Amino acid sequence: MGISCEEVWRDISDYIDGDLSFIQRAAIDQHLGECRHCTAVLEGTRNVIALYRDERVLVPPEGFHDRLYQRLEEDMKSSRRTFLTWTLTAAAAVPLALAALSVRRLVVRARDHQSPVSGSDGHQVPETVAVSQDHDDKVYHVAGCSHLYGEPKFLPREEAIRDGYTPCVYCIGRASKKNG
DSSP states (O other): OOOOHHHHHHHHHHHHHTOSOHHHHHHHHHHHHHOHHHHHHHHHHHHHHHHHHOHHHHOOOTTHHHHHHHHHHHHHHHHHHHHHHHHHHHHHHHHHHHHHHHHHHHHHHHHHTOOTTBOTTSOBOOSEEEEESSOOOOEEBOTTOTTOOSSEEEEEHHHHHHTTOEEOTTHHHHHHHHHO
């Protein structure tokens, strides 16, 4: 019963360890007796195993462990410093970001609460404004604003402001452009 070289190579480790059945071992013995190539593979595998079993081959040079531990300690200190640097940077960035957001809110609020006397570009808003008699929205408009719903009621701008009305963002801008 002949077997191929590939079958010998597949089972070479089990052959060396003695983990094959009697029939498998006999077939490999027969093949090895006829095939110089597979015999060379068997001897090479045995040599590699012998080298790995020899403690002298894997013994590191004198002082290797000390140098290794020293290098690992240096790398760990460096990585700790890098981590600490990033952590402190992030910790400093958070209050700065919050401060920037707070300033932005103040600027937006200030812009939204401009003096009702002037529009967004500094031009005068009419002294008489219109409010809706039919809706409860507390917004005053320039006469004829398309955003004024219901029956208009005209009153002085100062009175509208005193009653809690705020300027319409659409028509006050148009009125400022017309007056300019």
